[in-house]
Amino acid sequence: MYKGIGASAGIGIGKVVVIKEQELNYTKTTIEDTEAEKKRLSDAIEVFIEKTTQMVEAMKVTAGEQESEILEGHILMIQDPAITEQIEAKIDGEKINAEAAVEEACDFFAQIFSMAEDELTQQRASDLGDIKTRLIKILLGIEDVDISAVPAGTVLVAEDLTPSMTAGINPDNVEGVLTEIGGKTSHSAIICRSMEIPAVLSIENITSIVQDGDEVVLDGATGEAYVKPEASIVEEYKEKKAKFLEEKAALAKFVGKPSQTADGHVVELVANIGGPDEAAGVLEKDGEGVGLFRTEFLFMESNDVPSEESQFEAYKKVAETLEGKPVIIRTLDIGGDKALPYLGLPTEENPFLGFRAVRFCLQRPEIYKPQLRALLRASAFGKIRIMVPLVTCVDELRAVKALIEEIKGELDAEGIAYDKDIEVGVMMETAAASLIADILAKEADFFSIGTNDLTGYTMAADRGNPDVAYLYSAYNPAVLRSIKNIIGAANKEGIMAGMCGEAASDPLLVPVLLAFGLNEFSVSATAILATRKVMSLWTMDECKALADEVMQLETEKEVKELLQERARS
Ligand code: PEP
Ligand code: MG
Numbered sequence: 001m002y003k004g005i006g007a008s009a010g011i012g013i014g015k016v017v018v019i020k021e022q023e024l025n026y027t028k029t030t031i032e033d034t035e036a037e038k039k040r041l042s043d044a045i046e047v048f049i050e051k052t053t054q055m056v057e058a059m060k061v062t063a064g065e066q067e068s069e070i071l072e073g074h075i076l077m078i079q080d081p082a083i084t085e086q087i088e089a090k091i092d093g094e095k096i097n098a099e100a101a102v103e104e105a106c107d108f109f110a111q112i113f114s115m116a117e118d119e120l121t122q123q124r125a126s127d128l129g130d131i132k133t134r135l136i137k138i139l140l141g142i143e144d145v146d147i148s149a150v151p152a153g154t155v156l157v158a159e160d161l162t163p164s165m166t167a168g169i170n171p172d173n174v175e176g177v178l179t180e181i182g183g184k185t186s187h188s189a190i191i192c193r194s195m196e197i198p199a200v201l202s203i204e205n206i207t208s209i210v211q212d213g214d215e216v217v218l219d220g221a222t223g224e225a226y227v228k229p230e231a232s233i234v235e236e237y238k239e240k241k242a243k244f245l246e247e248k249a250a251l252a253k254f255v256g257k258p259s260q261t262a263d264g265h266v267v268e269l270v271a272n273i274g275g276p277d278e279a280a281g282v283l284e285k286d287g288e289g290v291g292l293f294r295t296e297f298l299f300m301e302s303n304d305v306p307s308e309e310s311q312f313e314a315y316k317k318v319a320e321t322l323e324g325k326p327v328i329i330r331t332l333d334i335g336g337d338k339a340l341p342y343l344g345l346p347t348e349e350n351p352f353l354g355f356r357a358v359r360f361c362l363q364r365p366e367i368y369k370p371q372l373r374a375l376l377r378a379s380a381f382g383k384i385r386i387m388v389p390l391v392t393c394v395d396e397l398r399a400v401k402a403l404i405e406e407i408k409g410e411l412d413a414e415g416i417a418y419d420k421d422i423e424v425g426v427m428m429e430t431a432a433a434s435l436i437a438d439i440l441a442k443e444a445d446f447f448s449i450g451t452n453d454l455t456g457y458t459m460a461a462d463r464g465n466p467d468v469a470y471l472y473s474a475y476n477p478a479v480l481r482s483i484k485n486i487i488g489a490a491n492k493e494g495i496m497a498g499m500c501g502e503a504a505s506d507p508l509l510v511p512v513l514l515a516f517g518l519n520e521f522s523v524s525a526t527a528i529l530a531t532r533k534v535m536s537l538w539t540m541d542e543c544k545a546l547a548d549e550v551m552q553l554e555t556e557k558e559v560k561e562l563l564q565e566r567a568r569s
Helices: 034-062 065-078 081-094 098-115 119-140 187-195 231-252 276-284 296-300 308-321 357-363 365-381 394-414 431-435 437-443 451-459 477-493 510-516 525-536 540-552 556-566
Strands: 005-008 011-019 154-158 174-179 199-201 215-219 224-227 268-273 290-294 326-330 383-388 423-428 446-449 496-499 520-524
Touching: 005 187, 011 174, 011 231, 034 065, 034 081, 034 098, 034 119, 065 081, 065 119, 065 187, 065 276, 081 098, 098 119, 119 187, 154 215, 174 187, 174 215, 187 199, 199 215, 215 231, 231 525, 268 276, 268 326, 268 496, 268 525, 276 308, 276 525, 290 308, 290 520, 296 308, 308 326, 308 365, 308 383, 357 365, 357 394, 365 383, 365 394, 383 394, 383 446, 394 423, 394 437, 423 431, 423 437, 431 437, 431 451, 431 477, 437 446, 437 477, 446 477, 451 477, 477 496, 477 510, 477 540, 477 556, 510 525, 510 540, 520 525, 540 556
Parallel strands: 011 154, 154 174, 174 199, 268 290, 268 520, 290 326, 326 383, 383 423, 423 446, 446 496, 496 520
Antiparallel strands: 005 199, 011 215, 215 224
16 A cells, blocks of 8 residues: 545546656757747747647636636746746847756746745745756657546656646546645645545655556545555445545535525525635535635745735725625734744743734734734725634724724725724634623624634643543533534624634534524535535524524533434435
């Protein structure tokens, strides 16, 4: 058995086709006629753009609009004067042939990009590698590898699956993908997921281990792959595959359906995202909005505090993508386990009890105000709601609201549009917030329960510490009472009671949360349909009866066992 990174769920069983890139054999030569060489280059760039445009169109159909943007990016990069001028300067100055000039210039920029700390810029280095290879191939007259012609039942094996290669994939014929490099967020992973092709990436030397025609089975969820497996393994994976497809088909029935119980009690089912690029995926998975946009990733991906303008663009993109559906954006939740090295904050003895989230933001208006301004400006382009993390007292909510009012005044004076009725809500994730839920509910426009932290702060157990993991569970009566109290307070004041912690998609807890009166469930995009299905299996009376029983239990173990016993699927 070989183990790699499970990057696209599903079971693949098929015969190997190894994709080997042709060697780019050329020699670096001195040329006399630099003008003719530059003409060769510009002709090649023209062909590159033409071919890539065709790939973009093909990819829109096979992988989707969003994924095709990766290749559209290649067109923009090759048109970037910084790159083309560098290649031409090498031809003019060093009098070298176009192939060598392309290689040296692309390597130069790729090296700069690969040194960046954020993943997106690093990704551009691998894009440049792809662009370089294809441009040199065009100059040498070498045809691209044509993946579109592989027979049905193929498992593609390659060192890496570049965006230009994936453009040719016919998902009907490709059972799976195995590569030597790449991870969950690499382009190959994103594209395989959108085409629903099972993929295991980063298996060392896999292109040398297998040969064309070998039988392989792979599990894109666990990252396991077998080469020339025994018959019993093939049988086991055939069964796994049938089960996976059956579950997938059963969930497909819930696309476009309301999120409701068997007796028609409707709730909102939205998604958690970490960046603007994930917004389109929410709609693809039939999410009804965004219940949590964790903005700290924008801050963590960059080497400095992102500007108001770049934040505005990010928030606006999400708001526009969601086309008027609600988008809850959480303000900077930094500290605890999420460090921002460039802020140079001192190390704390108890970071989870320290200077983090709203506490930090209120002390650092030069960082917080641009974020709030960006959020308000973006609110003119969709239905944005602002959410404040780690609130422990009503003063914090009041202080944030006062800051928002101040910024609204500034925007009015500058004639900049924003949503005058923008809602400001509280992330309910501390024991303190839960205990004053009645007070907060009078001044907040909505609640969203962050059970990940609420469990930790209620049980005084760190979510990452294995020694106290037995305490870190939302099934604890203490956590359930806290959740019930928060939802009750929101219901009483008539404000939305949402939940964006992991518990919202726990199939065992969903009926209990419905019984408590939760109005909004925010889950990862991939859990939307499964959560909608669970909701549909219960009537509200059944949910309430279950919750009544659960709330009489005294231990976490009893709660978990009862919920497991009653689980429906
Ligand atoms: C939570 O605490 O439940 C939550 C959703 O936020 P995070 O996991 O980002 O702390
Ligand atoms: Mg939290």
